[in-house]
Amino acid sequence: MPDTPLVLREARYHQVKAVLARLRLDSGARVVFLVDKDGQQIAVQGEVGNLDTTSLASLAAGNVAATSGMAELIGEKEFPTLSHEGERESIHISVIGRLLLVVVFDEKSSLGLVKLRSKQISRQLTTLFDEIVRDDCQDVDAAFAEITDEDIDSLFN
Amino acid sequence: MTFINYASREINCKIVYYGPGLCGKTTNLQHIFDATAPQARGKLISLATETDRTLFFDFMPLELGTVRGFKTRFHLYTVPGQVFYDASRKLILKGVDGVVFVADSQEERMDANVESLYNLEENLRAQGYDLMKLPYVLQLNKRDLPNVIPVDELRDELHRKGEPVVEAVASVGTGVFDTLKAVAKQVLTELRKG
Numbered sequence: 647m648p649d650t651p652l653v654l655r656e657a658r659y660h661q662v663k664a665v666l667a668r669l670r671l672d673s674g675a676r677v678v679f680l681v682d683k684d685g686q687q688i689a690v691q692g693e694v695g696n697l698d699t700t701s702l703a704s705l706a707a708g709n710v711a712a713t714s715g716m717a718e719l720i721g722e723k724e725f726p727t728l729s730h731e732g733e734r735e736s737i738h739i740s741v742i743g744r745l746l747l748v749v750v751f752d753e754k755s756s757l758g759l760v761k762l763r764s765k766q767i768s769r770q771l772t773t774l775f776d777e778i779v780r781d782d783c784q785d786v787d788a789a790f791a792e793i794t795d796e797d798i799d800s801l802f803n
Numbered sequence: 804m805t806f807i808n809y810a811s812r813e814i815n816c817k818i819v820y821y822g823p824g825l826c827g828k829t830t831n832l833q834h835i836f837d838a839t840a841p842q843a844r845g846k847l848i849s850l851a852t853e854t855d856r857t858l859f860f861d862f863m864p865l866e867l868g869t870v871r872g873f874k875t876r877f878h879l880y881t882v883p884g885q886v887f888y889d890a891s892r893k894l895i896l897k898g899v900d901g902v903v904f905v906a907d908s909q910e911e912r913m914d915a916n917v918e919s920l921y922n923l924e925e926n927l928r929a930q931g932y933d934l935m936k937l938p939y940v941l942q943l944n945k946r947d948l949p950n951v952i953p954v955d956e957l958r959d960e961l962h963r964k965g966e967p968v969v970e971a972v973a974s975v976g977t978g979v980f981d982t983l984k985a986v987a988k989q990v991l992t993e994l995r996k997g
Binding site: 652685786 | 811
């Protein structure tokens with residue numbers, strides 16, 4: 647059976663965005679993402695422009711999954727952070743439970759600052775997501791129970 | 804794991820194409836990419852070797868349309884088929900909502916199909932899933948080749964639970980969207996059940 651769906655309500659979404667906005671401001675980052683470990687983008691904050699955020703989310707999750715696999719092979723549980731430094735743009739990823747906090751930054755910031763600020767908000771994100779998972783979803787179940795076969799068929803017409 | 808975002812009114816689901824090496828998993832995605840309007844899909848990302856064999860995964864986001872006011876976005880993944888990439892295959896199954904098994908219909912690939920299907924069941928179990936309870940479609944690919952096993956025989960050998968079985972020639976697109984539709988329908992039906 648598939649996992650229970652993760653449901654993000656509008657108010658919660660804005661709470662998540664506010665946390666990301668704060669991190670972006672404090673770290674001087676260009677873009678901040680929150681992604682789940684399966685590669686689904688949850689929220690993004692910053693100068694997205696032409697950045698393909700969906701692909702970036704999926705690749706970040708693949709990256710973390712691969713390095714976690716390597717960690718296990720050498721007897722570690724996982725590597726809690728990953729950093730990739732380029733000539734102009736860099737990426738820092740923090741693993742926070744089932745979430746990945748992805749920060750894209752350039753020379754206006756530094757890896758040290760991004761690491762520090764990411765760590766500082768990780769507890770806040772953990773608490774927020776614990777609450778999101780506990781949110782009552784009965785009305786969501788009811789809404790989707792109304793989906794008909796015709797609704798589904800119409801997607802392919 | 805299905806992700807429902809009320810702010811963007813989106814339902815996001817993950818579908819994984821599984822099967823032995825060179826069975827046509829990437830070809831399925833490539834056809835969907837080529838045949839879909841650019842506004843309905845994102846980039847096709849292929850993490851492949853220099854000889855175009857899938858190294859880690861292919862990925863393509865696809866928007867199918869709206870159900871009850873929610874955009875339905877399917878994240879399509881393939882796994883590397885070659886036997887020695889098993890660690891990667893396990894990782895890609897995490898959070899899966901639906902699986903397509905692409906079987907190679909050629910007689911000489913029968914053992915590879917059986918081995919890959921067994922591997923799928925085992926890797927799903929390792930992630931806490933049961934194939935019998937997961938949205939699932941069996942695609943019999945390469946039906947245009949001369950040395951194929953008859954459909955009934957392949958079905959008897961590979962089917963697991965009365966899942967939809969689709970005959971396909973992915974290289975020309977035959978059966979590709981029927982397969983996608985069959986699995987997407989099951990995923991959305993699962994969501995309806997709650």
